[in-house]
Amino acid sequence: MGLIEECPMARREGPGAPATGIQLRPDGAFAFGFGLERDSLSGALVDLSGKSLWQYKRPVEPGERPADTLDSIAAAVRSVLRSPRLRQVRGRTRGLGVAAPGPINLADGTIVGPPEFPGWEKVPVVSWLEAATSLPVLVDNAATAAALGVEWQMLPAHGSFLYCYWGLGIGGGLVIGGEAYRGSTGNVAELGHVVVNENGRPCACGGRGCLEAESSAAAVLRDARQHGQFPNIEAVANAAASIPAVRQLLEKAAHQMAAALVSAVNLTDVPEVIVGGAHFAAVEEIFLPILRSVIEGQVLRRRVAPVTLRTAPVGEEANALGVAALVLHEQLPHNSSTGTHAARDPRSVHADGQAREGRRPPSAKPLQDPPPNEFAGTGGRR
Numbered sequence: 001m002g003l004i005e006e007c008p009m010a011r012r013e014g015p016g017a018p019a020t021g022i023q024l025r026p027d028g029a030f031a032f033g034f035g036l037e038r039d040s041l042s043g044a045l046v047d048l049s050g051k052s053l054w055q056y057k058r059p060v061e062p063g064e065r066p067a068d069t070l071d072s073i074a075a076a077v078r079s080v081l082r083s084p085r086l087r088q089v090r091g092r093t094r095g096l097g098v099a100a101p102g103p104i105n106l107a108d109g110t111i112v113g114p115p116e117f118p119g120w121e122k123v124p125v126v127s128w129l130e131a132a133t134s135l136p137v138l139v140d141n142a143a144t145a146a147a148l149g150v151e152w153q154m155l156p157a158h159g160s161f162l163y164c165y166w167g168l169g170i171g172g173g174l175v176i177g178g179e180a181y182r183g184s185t186g187n188v189a190e191l192g193h194v195v196v197n198e199n200g201r202p203c204a205c206g207g208r209g210c211l212e213a214e215s216s217a218a219a220v221l222r223d224a225r226q227h228g229q230f231p232n233i234e235a236v237a238n239a240a241a242s243i244p245a246v247r248q249l250l251e252k253a254a255h256q257m258a259a260a261l262v263s264a265v266n267l268t269d270v271p272e273v274i275v276g277g278a279h280f281a282a283v284e285e286i287f288l289p290i291l292r293s294v295i296e297g298q299v300l301r302r303r304v305a306p307v308t309l310r311t312a313p314v315g316e317e318a319n320a321l322g323v324a325a326l327v328l329h330e331q332l333p334h335n336s337s338t339g340t341h342a343a344r345d346p347r348s349v350h351a352d353g354q355a356r357e358g359r360r361p362p363s364a365k366p367l368q369d370p371p372p373n374e375f376a377g378t379g380g381r382r
């Protein structure tokens, strides 16, 4: 199938013929990933090693019609597939993934009217793009995809982590043992709708005092306009050095985000929290010391083992990379016990709570035997 190739291996001591290694061929398969955000659309074409061969980015104006957004995705895909420079990609492109803000319906591939995302109520992204590109298409939650993109590109130290996306909206992704945990419908780790102020502002989700309504870039930008004219969150962050009230707004947002993250770590017992997002770099200098001191000082597990906090080295493109990884995982043969397509059905989530489609596609490392299941048959071995 052209997916693997031989590779040299170190000569082992002892009898027997020298072993031949095999590894994935980076150019054995390709996938497109697109990240749809409230103010931008990004895209990437990746190979089996996770390397990006093509990237795309454009602003999305408020009120842009979903049909126009989807048209531009289809046009970008067609132009790549026609490009002489990327001739090797034709015939080996396995599909196209779209990462979108939740809530989404994994089973039928629709976006279900995300808060603050007008016009995207029940948009049939999968069927529309399949017809326009003739490629298999999947849609998934943006923050879950971004968490997988981060996992694919940076290999977190522990394999289990909570990812928090901070931008105009706030989202979360939960990776446990290298696999995305998806809950029962794929709408998991919605950190933006953790309540941090029970008497706070109404939230687009219908609740009140959610983290997203109180502390997102959009919320901070709105509050900062009492103190001056700011076109974006980057301008607000710059003003924090000279206007104490603006600095206090950012510090308050960081404390509310820290409170939500402490609760999330206490619920999940993850050893690592990774924060990223299109606009987080602007506020990092103020946010990170607060997040670090509150999380490290308050999570219950700190007396047993520390929690590390890091920023994601992949920024806005993380969700496009992650959803491309999901395409490769779904479309390539693997020895998952669920098969490839059943896993898209939320009803097929495993008894242990983990659907298998969240697995990171194998990297270009030499193949190894899977690790033994440490929970199987422990009675006899312990």
Ligand SMILES: [Zn+2]
Pocket (backbone or CB within 6 Å): 192, 193, 203, 204, 205, 206, 207, 208, 210, 212, 213
């Ligand atoms: Zn909410």
